[in-house]
Amino acid sequence: MVESKKKYLTKELVAAFVGAPLLVGILIAIEKGLWPDVTFWVGAVLTTIFSIIIVNYALNPGQLLEDIEKDLKLGEAGDYYLLGIPILHYWAAVLLFRGIRLHFGAEMYVGLPESPSLITDMSFVANRLLGVVLVDALEIFGFHLSTVEHAKLFWMSLTVFLYNVVVSIGFVSILVTSFNRIVRSVR
DSSP, rough: OOHHHHHHHHHHHIIIIIIIHHHHHHHHHHHTTOOOHHHHHHHHHHHHHHHHHHHHHHHOOOHHHHHHHHHHTOOOOHHHIIIIIHHHHHHHHHHHHHHHHHHHHHEESSSOOOOOOHHHHHHHHHHHHHHHHTTTHHHTOOOOSOEEEEEOOHHHHHHHHHOOOOOOOHHHHHHHHHHHHHHHOOO
16 A cells, blocks of 8 residues: 555656646746736736635644545545645746736846746745745845845735745645655555
8 A cells, every 4th residue: 555655646746846837838838929918817816726725724734634634545645735735836826926027027026137037937936935934044044046036016025925924824834734644654
């Protein structure tokens, strides 16, 4: 049984690390061709959905454990909670902040390179995410994944603040709770 969970987990890891970037790539192709604002709206909707899921599980850890138990009883690895939700939330946030840049303009950011790319957006979100998860250790020690910062405009600051709140309240809680439960089941 443990071996089948490990195989399933490996399959899901590949799906998460290949599937999510592939979907983002497709959205960016659509953004460049058909509808330029698609990234902003898809990113906003997906970030909202995954933020609600994350905060709900953080406020109801019993529900999270119950859902993981259901997956484990079905022979699944429970990785949706440990990997799927956090990875999808990250990519949704990448789309959101990329969409903000494209929809509202480069003035929403400070230190933006002359030709920003998807890597710029990924590193901006990763910097925000790791800053929260590692309790500002990156900033304290002067290490930054990105030199890009948000402009201190109300709506942009509010968006970054809400993202940080969701990550600090929910993201860490889901990772710790699901990791502890899933690791115990694999042993």
